[in-house]
Structures are given as structure tokens and as C-alpha cells.
Amino acid sequence: MVSLGAERSRADPPGDDRVESISQSGLHHQATFYRDRASFLAATVPFLEEGLAAGEPVLVLVEARKIETLRASIGATSKRIQFTDMSAVGRNPARIIPAWRQFVEENGGGTRAVRGVGEPIWPGRSEDEIAEAQIHEELLNLAFADVPAMSLLCPYDASLLSPTVISQAKRAHPFVADGGAVRECNLYDKNSGAAVFADRALSNPPDHALEVTFDDYGLRDVRDIVQHEARIAGIDGQRAADLGLSVNELATNSVEHGGGSGILRVWQTDDVLVCEVGDKGQIDDPLIGRVAPAEHEVGGRGLYLANQLCDLVQVRSRPGRTTIRVHMEPGSQSSGVPGVTGASGRRPAP
Amino acid sequence: MPNKVLNNVPASHVCRIVRSPEEQTAAAATWARLGLAAFERVLYVGRAAQRDSVLRQIDETGIDWRPAANDGQLLVAHPDELHQGTENEPNGGLAELEVLLEESLDQGYVGLRLADDVSAALSGVPEQESLLDYEHRLDQLCRTNQLSAMCFYDRGWFGIDLSQCAQAHQCLAGHSLRAQAAPGRLAISGEMDFSNVGLVASTLEKAAPPVGDLIVDLRGLSFIDVRGVEELVDLARRIAPVGRVKVVDPPVAMRRILDVAGWEAELDFVDDSEADT
Numbered sequence: 108m109v110s111l112g113a114e115r116s117r118a119d120p121p122g123d124d125r126v127e128s129i130s131q132s133g134l135h136h137q138a139t140f141y142r143d144r145a146s147f148l149a150a151t152v153p154f155l156e157e158g159l160a161a162g163e164p165v166l167v168l169v170e171a172r173k174i175e176t177l178r179a180s181i182g183a184t185s186k187r188i189q190f191t192d193m194s195a196v197g198r199n200p201a202r203i204i205p206a207w208r209q210f211v212e213e214n215g216g217g218t219r220a221v222r223g224v225g226e227p228i229w230p231g232r233s234e235d236e237i238a239e240a241q242i243h244e245e246l247l248n249l250a251f252a253d254v255p256a257m258s259l260l261c262p263y264d265a266s267l268l269s270p271t272v273i274s275q276a277k278r279a280h281p282f283v284a285d286g287g288a289v290r291e292c293n294l295y296d297k298n299s300g301a302a303v304f305a306d307r308a309l310s311n312p313p314d315h316a317l318e319v320t321f322d323d324y325g326l327r328d329v330r331d332i333v334q335h336e337a338r339i340a341g342i343d344g345q346r347a348a349d350l351g352l353s354v355n356e357l358a359t360n361s362v363e364h365g366g367g368s369g370i371l372r373v374w375q376t377d378d379v380l381v382c383e384v385g386d387k388g389q390i391d392d393p394l395i396g397r398v399a400p401a402e403h404e405v406g407g408r409g410l411y412l413a414n415q416l417c418d419l420v421q422v423r424s425r426p427g428r429t430t431i432r433v434h435m436e437p438g439s440q441s442s443g444v445p446g447v448t449g450a451s452g453r454r455p456a457p
Numbered sequence: 458m459p460n461k462v463l464n465n466v467p468a469s470h471v472c473r474i475v476r477s478p479e480e481q482t483a484a485a486a487t488w489a490r491l492g493l494a495a496f497e498r499v500l501y502v503g504r505a506a507q508r509d510s511v512l513r514q515i516d517e518t519g520i521d522w523r524p525a526a527n528d529g530q531l532l533v534a535h536p537d538e539l540h541q542g543t544e545n546e547p548n549g550g551l552a553e554l555e556v557l558l559e560e561s562l563d564q565g566y567v568g569l570r571l572a573d574d575v576s577a578a579l580s581g582v583p584e585q586e587s588l589l590d591y592e593h594r595l596d597q598l599c600r601t602n603q604l605s606a607m608c609f610y611d612r613g614w615f616g617i618d619l620s621q622c623a624q625a626h627q628c629l630a631g632h633s634l635r636a637q638a639a640p641g642r643l644a645i646s647g648e649m650d651f652s653n654v655g656l657v658a659s660t661l662e663k664a665a666p667p668v669g670d671l672i673v674d675l676r677g678l679s680f681i682d683v684r685g686v687e688e689l690v691d692l693a694r695r696i697a698p699v700g701r702v703k704v705v706d707p708p709v710a711m712r713r714i715l716d717v718a719g720w721e722a723e724l725d726f727v728d729d730s731e732a733d734t
Binding site for chain 1: 473477480483484648650651652680682683684709710713714717718719
């Protein structure tokens with residue numbers, strides 16, 4: 108493998124030129140700030156039509172209502188756009204990068220230019236969800252750094268979202284689109300993505316949280332406890348099983364990669380059941396859990412599974428300490444499992 | 458409440474495979490502490506150094522073991538005393554254990570609880586046959602008496618089939634994974650996860666038929682994790698040139714894992730009637 112890599116780099120043009128050309132043509136990640144329906148359409152429709160005119164594959168990930176608005180506004184050619192409900196795929200923002208990846212894979216695998224609109228943060232999302240969606244936005248810059256040509260427009264509702272959300276959006280986007288003009292974003296922090304898991308603090312678990320330590324022979328107890336608490340919280344059978352499986356995989360990662368043991372904490376908030384797995388390991392790869400399992404190194408599969416099955420997953424890691432929280436909302440139906448919500452993009456919205 | 462859940466070990470002859478002395482110490486201390494609290498007599502069999510760390514660990518949980526040691530509720534023994542065979546009983550001192558059990562019950566204890574460091578007993582190259590014989594007889598004793606035993610095995614051992622050793626017990630540290638292979642057929646029951654998936658690997662290996670399909674009966678399997686499913690998918694890929702793996706009644710978790718990982722096409726699913734023919 109090593110020698111193959113060396114062969115390839117010798118055959119390629121000199122390194123510096125190549126890096127330069129990739130950074131210019133790679134992911135064109137731009138934010139746009141709208142205030143109403145008209146300015147939302149003014150920002151997105153010309154962008155989409157430009158892509159259609161150029162024959163580019165186009166994917167739009169926004170809420171169902173906005174999908175209808177866009178379809179009505181664009182008309183017949185909107186049939187060539189793939190629409191997917193962001194409130195399902197992006198319920199857990201960690202599922203969005205896999206959805207974009209799949210779109211790229213299914214459309215030339217990086218050999219042709221592709222285009223998309225994605226709105227991961229909309230008014231009404233909880234604080235925890237917004238924090239994860241912000242991390243997602245930063246990770247997009249890393250995840251698609253090597254894609255030859257991908258234009259991604261992220262609309263933000265500037266009239267309803269808080270000023271801090273807006274300024275954070277500017278830090279995560281190298282470009283800002285404003286009324287047809289695209290300029291470089293001077294607030295963009297190009298180093299942000301790599302350290303997201305270390306930077307963002309989580310709130311402390313409440314004092315009443317149930318707390319148990321486990322090792323490899325405690326995995327069954329971990330599953331039993333989680334399923335029991337899920338039932339008490341009113342989470343139905345299938346989703347209680349999904350939560351038990353997800354936490355089992357995170358706990359297994361603690362046993363295998365996090366020093367042989369870990370701590371499980373479980374508590375309920377007003378809205379969700381939270382299960383936290385903590386250990387002494389460290390996660391180096393910020394894109395862990397956002398790559399399809401087949402390509403995963405050990406440890407990544409479990410987190411990918413948790414991302415697909417749970418409503419929200421929060422990963423935090425620094426030297427000697429990793430904490431992962433998964434959220435499950437009682438009564439919620441959302442799941443990113445391909446074929447269940449159309450996360451694969453194969454089941455377009457009606 | 459958490460402790461109650463974690464310490465609820467449902468079987469009385471338990472195999473515990475450990476990777477380090479620390480892991481063994483922690484598990485033995487918990488096992489012993491439970492016995493003391495339940496008014497059982499506790500016999501710890503292990504090396505002196507290990508024994509001291511077990512006692513220290515019990516101390517750290519806030520329980521004073523000294524009164525129990527003074528009363529004779531807590532006994533310690535060197536492995537040679539239990540495992541070194543004599544001419545009359547070449548496979549270890551189970552007769553002595555039976556005597557101690559009887560005495561303990563006479564003295565009013567509700568039972569005898571044994572923490573047995575098997576790896577400390579067998580210096581040099583242990584013999585699989587005698588080890589299995591010892592475990593089978595201990596298992597019988599546990600099934601028919603007020604005796605419970607946790608046997609510690611070192612994961613780093615060479616020359617010992619840990620899977621066979623584990624199967625001589627009623628369960629593997631609270632887990633009840635069983636895998637049985639017959640021609641063209643494999644049945645797995647219990648719960649399969651990271652802690653025990655390696656123990657059925659040899660059974661899965663043997664299950665692959667030289668030709669034809671393999672029925673994998675999972676009716677008794679209540680849980681399987683990603684690694685367990687990977688093992689089955691690997692098995693399916695191995696036999697793919699000659700046949701298919703036909704799964705009967707997989708647990709919910711398995712459907713989910715296959716779905717998310719995109720492995721569904723690797724396996725076939727059949728219903729119970731087809732499996733029984």
C-alpha cells in the first residue's frame with residue numbers, strides 16, 4: 108500500500124500546485140442569511156437553477172414545507188432536483204454528512220460537479236441540537252475537502268435565529284452569498300473543524316442521574332439498564348431496542364479502545380432520555396461515525412450506528428477523556444436508517 | 458439500584474475470563490463481597506499477593522472483612538491446596554470442598570461461595586483434559602448443592618481452549634451464550650456481544666459445511682451486537698462459493714445492524730418451519 112501511494116504521488120503534478128487547485132475547486136461551502144420567504148427564495152432558487160442549467164446533480168435538504176415552496180417556485184424543472192426532508196435526516200445532524208456522501212457517491216463519486224442546499228439549523232431547534240448542527244457545519248469543510256467540485260449553500264433564518272447562531276455560522280463558512288454575489292467570509296476560521304470535540308463543553312449531568320461503571324462483562328447490564336430506563340421514559344419497543352443497541356456499541360468502544368471500562372449515566376430531561384458513556388480514551392478523528400460502516404476502522408461502526416438510530420449524538424473528547432451522549436425522544440419516530448426516512452435519498456418526498 | 462442490577466448473577470458456576478490481575482481483583486472482590494452480605498461462607502483461592510489486593514479492594518468499598526475473617530466466614534487458600542491432585546484424587550480437591558460445604562451449612566451459613574483463581578493453580582503448562590474434568594465435576598457440585606463458584610481464567614493463556622473451558626460452566630460471567638454446531642446447522646442462544654463473541658468463534662469455524670447451505674437458528678438468541686453480526690456475515694462470505702447462510706428468527710438488533718451496515722443481501726432469512734425440516 109505504501110509503495111502504491113508513493114508511485115501515485117510521483118506520477119502526479121508537483122504537490123504544491125495540486126493543493127492550491129483543490130482548495131480552490133473543492134467544497135464551495137457558503138452561508139446565506141434570509142429574513143422572509145421572498146429572500147429565502149431569492150437566495151436559493153437562482154443557485155439551484157444555475158446548477159440545473161449546468162446539468163449538475165442537485166440535492167436539497169430542507170424542511171418539508173420549504174421543499175413544497177421551492178418546488179412551486181422552480182416549477183417543472185424541479186423534478187430533476189432530489190429533495191429530502193431535513194427534519195428527518197438532520198434530526199441528528201451527524202447523519203447529514205453521510206447523506207451528502209451518498210449523494211456524491213451516487214453521482215459520479217467526485218468525478219463531476221454537484222450542488223446542494225442544506226439547512227441544518229432552523230428556528231425551534233433545541234440548544235443541544237443547534238450545537239451539534241454547528242459542529243456538523245464545521246465538519247463539512249473537512250469531510251469534503253477532497254471532493255473536486257461541490258457547491259453547498261446553507262440558508263440561515265436571520266430574523267428568527269439568535270445573533271450568536273448567525274455569527275457562529277460565519278465562522279463555519281468560507282463564503283457568504285448575498286443577493287447573487289458571493290464573497291469570502293472574513294470571519295471564517297479554517298482551523299475550526301479539527302478541534303470541535305475538544306472545544307465545546309457539555310452541560311454537567313444532573314445530580315439525580317443514574318450512574319454505573321462497566322467493563323466487558325457489564326455490557327449486558329448496560330443494555331438492561333438502558334432498556335429499562337427507556338421503558339420508564341415511555342420510549343416504545345423498537346426505539347428502546349435501538350437505544351440499547353446504540354449504547355451497547357458505545358460501551359463496547361469504551362471497553363475496547365477506552366481503557367477497558369467506562370461509566371454509564373442515564374437521566375431524563377423534560378424532552379428526552381439521555382444516555383452518556385464516558386471513558387479514558389481519546390477520539391482523534393473528528394469525522395468518526397460519519398463515514399459508512401464498510402469504510403470504518405474499528406470503533407467507528409458503533410458510533411455510525413448510534414448516529415443512524417438515535418435522535419441526537421454528542422461526542423466530546425480530549426486527551427484522557429471521551430464522553431458520548433445519545434438522546435432519544437419519547438414518541439419521536441425519526442430514524443436515519445436508510446429506507447426508513449429516505450436518508451438514502453431514494454424515497455423522494457411526496 | 459444500579460448495584461442490584463450489576464450484581465445479579467443468575468447462575469452459580471460462572472466462568473470469568475480476565476485480561477489482567479487488576480480485572481481479576483475487582484471481580485473477585487465483588488463476588489466475595491456479595492457472598493459476605495448474603496451470609497454465605499466465602500473461600501478465596503489464589504496467590505497471596507492477589508489475595509491481599511482483593512481484601513484491599515473489599516476495604517475500599519467500605520466493607521470491613523476482618524470480622525468475617527476472624528469468624529471464619531471468609532477463608533483463603535493457596536491454589537495448590539485445592540487444585541493439586543493426590544493419588545486418590547488426581548484432579549483436585551473437590552472432596553475437601555464437599556466437606557467444607559457440609560461444615561458451612563452445619564454452622565448456619567446459607568451456602569459456600571468459591572472464588573477460584575484457576576490460572577494461579579496451574580503453573581507451567583496446564584492440561585486441558587484434567588482442567589475440563591475438574592470444571593465438569595465442580596459444575597455438577599454447584600448444580601446440586603448450595604455451592605457457587607466463579608472461576609478466573611487468564612485470557613493470555615496459550616495451549617488452552619478457553620471456549621471449551623467456558624462451556625464447562627453454567628455461564629460466562631453472567632452471560633449465557635451457547636453455540637452448537639451440527640452438520641448443516643448452527644444454533645446460537647443467549648446474548649452475543651464483545652465479551653463472548655470470541656468464545657464461539659471456533660464453533661462458527663467448525664459450522665461451515667464443505668458444501669450446501671447452513672441453517673443458523675437464532676430463535677434462542679435475544680441480543681447480538683455489531684461484532685457478532687460481523688462474525689455471521691464473515692461466515693456467510695466463507696461459505697458463499699458452496700451455499701448460503703439461512704437465518705431463522707434473528708433478534709431485533711440484528712435486523713437493525715444489517716440494515717444500517719448494508720449487509721442484508723449477505724444472508725437469507727427463513728421461517729421456523731423451514732428450519733425444522
